Amino acid sequence: MTLTDLGIAAARHGLGRREFSARELALAHIAAIEALNPRLNAFITVTAEQALAAADEADEALARGEGGPLAGIPLAIKDIFCTRGVRTTAGSRILGPFVPPYESAVTANLLRDGAIFLGKTNLDEFAMGSSTTSSAYGSTENPWKRRQNPEARLVPGGSSGGSAAAVAARLALGATGTDTGGSIRQPASFCGITGIKPTYGRCSRWGVVAFASSLDHPGPFGRGVEDCALLLRSMAGHDPRDSTSVDRPVPDYAAACRRSLKGLRIGVPREYRVPGMAAGIEEMWRAGESWLREAGAEITEVSLPHTEFGLPTYYIIAPAEASSNLARYDGVRFGLRRDGEDLIDLYERTRGEGFGAEVKRRILMGTYVLSHGYYDAYYLKAQKVRALIFQDFANAFAGVDALLAPTAPSAAFAEGEKTEDPVMMYLNDVFTVPADLAGVPAMSVPAGLDADGLPLGLQVIGPPFGEEVVFTVAAALERAAGFTSLPAIRAGSPAP
Amino acid sequence: MTLAPETVRRIARLARLRLEESEVQRLEQELGGILAWVEQLGRVDVSNVEPMTGAVAMALKMRGDIVTDGGDAETVLGNAPERIGDFYAVPKVVE
Numbered sequence: 049m050t051l052t053d054l055g056i057a058a059a060r061h062g063l064g065r066r067e068f069s070a071r072e073l074a075l076a077h078i079a080a081i082e083a084l085n086p087r088l089n090a091f092i093t094v095t096a097e098q099a100l101a102a103a104d105e106a107d108e109a110l111a112r113g114e115g116g117p118l119a120g121i122p123l124a125i126k127d128i129f130c131t132r133g134v135r136t137t138a139g140s141r142i143l144g145p146f147v148p149p150y151e152s153a154v155t156a157n158l159l160r161d162g163a164i165f166l167g168k169t170n171l172d173e174f175a176m177g178s179s180t181t182s183s184a185y186g187s188t189e190n191p192w193k194r195r196q197n198p199e200a201r202l203v204p205g206g207s208s209g210g211s212a213a214a215v216a217a218r219l220a221l222g223a224t225g226t227d228t229g230g231s232i233r234q235p236a237s238f239c240g241i242t243g244i245k246p247t248y249g250r251c252s253r254w255g256v257v258a259f260a261s262s263l264d265h266p267g268p269f270g271r272g273v274e275d276c277a278l279l280l281r282s283m284a285g286h287d288p289r290d291s292t293s294v295d296r297p298v299p300d301y302a303a304a305c306r307r308s309l310k311g312l313r314i315g316v317p318r319e320y321r322v323p324g325m326a327a328g329i330e331e332m333w334r335a336g337e338s339w340l341r342e343a344g345a346e347i348t349e350v351s352l353p354h355t356e357f358g359l360p361t362y363y364i365i366a367p368a369e370a371s372s373n374l375a376r377y378d379g380v381r382f383g384l385r386r387d388g389e390d391l392i393d394l395y396e397r398t399r400g401e402g403f404g405a406e407v408k409r410r411i412l413m414g415t416y417v418l419s420h421g422y423y424d425a426y427y428l429k430a431q432k433v434r435a436l437i438f439q440d441f442a443n444a445f446a447g448v449d450a451l452l453a454p455t456a457p458s459a460a461f462a463e464g465e466k467t468e469d470p471v472m473m474y475l476n477d478v479f480t481v482p483a484d485l486a487g488v489p490a491m492s493v494p495a496g497l498d499a500d501g502l503p504l505g506l507q508v509i510g511p512p513f514g515e516e517v518v519f520t521v522a523a524a525l526e527r528a529a530g531f532t533s534l535p536a537i538r539a540g541s542p543a544p
Numbered sequence: 545m546t547l548a549p550e551t552v553r554r555i556a557r558l559a560r561l562r563l564e565e566s567e568v569q570r571l572e573q574e575l576g577g578i579l580a581w582v583e584q585l586g587r588v589d590v591s592n593v594e595p596m597t598g599a600v601a602m603a604l605k606m607r608g609d610i611v612t613d614g615g616d617a618e619t620v621l622g623n624a625p626e627r628i629g630d631f632y633a634v635p636k637v638v639e
Contacts (some may be wrong), residue, residue: 067597147607149622226553247600249599262599264601292602294599295601357584360585363578363581364585381623381624381632382624382625383625384625387635389635390636390637391635395560396561396562397562399560399561400560400561400562400563401562402636403561408563408571409574412571412575413575413578413579415559416575426582428595429588432583433588433589433590434596434598435594435596436593438596469577487599516547
């Protein structure tokens with residue numbers, strides 16, 4: 049087995065037994081990035097030298113019988129986590145020159161545990177998108193190809209598409225992402241890997257470039273459920289610098305992956321069966337139900353009656369918070385600056401040139417719904433509907449331990465297929481947005497292929513701080529699905 | 545539904561965003577379309593529902609009113625596009 053095919057648990061084992069060094073493991077991934085990143089554009093910035101220096105430190109620690117739980121594990125970091133001394137762009141021109149003087153809480157936790165950072169991955173600008181096509185640094189290509197039409201350049205999903213593509217193509221063993229409306233789970237589904245958005249407050253947002261503060265959830269990607277469990281355990285934890293960070297112990301999520309499903313009740317939300325769902329998704333969902341039933345769980349239908357209002361609620365609240373958060377980009381303190389005739393003109397030129405079309409659209413949408421005379425009709429109304437959506441989940445979890453649903457309404461689409469109408473693109477997030485609004489944990493697991501040979505994900509949603517039951521159910525799905533298909537473009541394979 | 549061009553220009557001004565005329569025309573349609581789409585929330589009865597302001601119900605923590613960081617102007621100004629001494633520099637505001 050080549051080093052780039054290892055899972056995190058296997059890599060830890062091999063490093064611990066000195067079967068290979070952290071330097072060899074890092075070099076294998078750097079070579080893979082050099083070979084494939086020019087095509088995939090999964091990374092905006094590659095930090096090869098820093099990765100090798102960190103790998104040497106990990107090797108010294110491992111030789112002494114020390115080293116943290118992720119010592120020597122090479123990871124990719126979404127370019128929305130501030131990294132000390134390494135440019136952090138959030139996929140935007142306006143942050144092109146920004147080099148943070150501090151390290152985000154989540155990446156600091158990973159470094160504390162010995163992880164090695166290979167670089168910063170591409171994303172939709174300010175994480176606003178579902179396709180990783182709106183980055184100022186070019187789009188990312190999905191390493192998977194359609195059987196019938198392998199020439200089509202497919203999107204990796206978004207916004208964390210660079211992280212998902214990097215992990216799928218074996219350019220990194222795992223990665224970080226953020227999920228505001230589905231930005232971890234939908235790209236995980238599109239790229240045939242796993243990803244979890246934990247409960248709001250489980251991972252600190254400190255040092256994550258803010259999009260919508262009440263919705264932003266950092267979380268990990270891996271090529272297996274247990275890999276995500278190992279990463280989340282390091283990423284999570286209380287941080288007094290984020291006032292919404294929760295002070296409660298971080299469980300051993302990997303242990304939860306090995307628990308039995310016996311006696312668990314799994315709900316299937318009937319409102320997630322929407323018209324226009326792509327072929328193969330309904331069948332995969334039914335297969336997921338029978339896998340869980342065979343593993344000892346009881347399946348029942350549940351109702352989340354306000355599901356259809358999740359998207360319009362999200363597209364009021366998220367832009368409102370974004371318009372406020374993005375007010376900080378003024379061309380004065382950091383980032384891009386375009387000079388003007390006076391201070392106001394400087395602000396307007398800087399922001400007009402620094403932001404891309406989708407970001408401008410959302411800033412204006414947010415400004416409109418917060419403006420005088422519209423606040424109650426749009427923003428306050430949306431906050432009330434959000435309360436009803438949360439209550440739907442609370443009611444459902446009174447009767448079941450977890451929910452099972454598809455992650456996305458389709459497999460990966462091609463670049464340009466859904467870009468003409470913003471609302472068409474927003475519909476991608478129909479199954480992922482409700483869990484963000486409610487703040488509950490949710491994970492995507494690859495469960496099968498569609499007729500085109502593209503991966504489809506199943507989603508497990510748990511109650512607040514129910515990550516352990518999510519890992520238990522997701523691991524059972526993973527074992528039953530036996531998903532072993534590989535993307536066409538990956539380290540160690542000839543270019544198709 | 546389309547948004548009036550003067551409304552697009554007004555909110556762009558509020559948001560301190562310079563827009564080209566071609567952008568204004570496109571945004572009349574796009575923002576109008578999004579606003580028409582979110583109108584479906586009108587069908588939801590929210591009487592007696594308290595607005596949800598955060599994802600997890602929690603009381604905000606208090607901390608001591610003490611200085612824990614600071615005194616490092618060089619680091620803070622390290623990303624400034626333009627500075628004069630220990631200050632950010634901007635165009636003259638008062639004549």
